Amino acid sequence: MRKTFGTGSVWEQTLGYSRAVQVDNTLFISATAASGLVDGKQAIVGDDFYSQTKYILEKLGAVLEDAGFSYEDVVQSKLYLTDISKWEDAGRAHGEVFGEIRPTLALVHVLPFLDPQMLVEIELVAQKSA
Template identity: 80%
Template sequence: MRKTYGTGSVWEQALGYSRAVQVDNTLYISATAASSDEGIVGEDFYTQTQYILQKLGKVLADAGFGYGDVVQSKLYLTDISQWEEAGRAHGEVFGDIRPTLSLVHVLPFLDPKMLVEIELVAQKSA
């Protein structure tokens, strides 16, 4: 079984991707930024990470998953020296769940106000 989830973003159509793709009991969520209809939310790594994780919680819920199903998390940071701030927000959500984690230092994103992107993989037990 393969099912795609979208947000209606113009980028999804233009670039040919989905916000999330579910294959059987696994959900793969595309890298997500702290963007809203009003622009980028937050001016620091902690706030952006918090906001992104809230957004991802909704993506998980829409597909019938929850934070407890997350097995892998990847944080893409434009300034790796800010890893503790991003990590603090991540730990507030995943401290007891403890998925695998990658902290990746990246060049600036298309919008220089974007400091963080997060990608998740979730899996339900069979």
């Protein structure tokens, strides 16, 4: 069984990807940035690593829920950071959500994203018990 989940973003159509893809009991969620509505306009939410990570994880919680999963089902988390020296700030927000769940984790230092205000992207894999 393969099912795709989208947000209706123009980027999903242009680049040919899905926000998430479920294959059997596993959900793969694309790297997600802190983009959202600010004063009615699409913008980056938060101006530091902690606030962007927190916002992204809230967004991903909704993606998980939409697909019938939860944070407790997450088995792998990847944080892409434009400044690796800020790993503790991003890690604190990550730990607030996953402290007891403890999925695998990768902290990856990357070059700046297309939008220089984007500091963090997060990618998740979730799996339900068979």
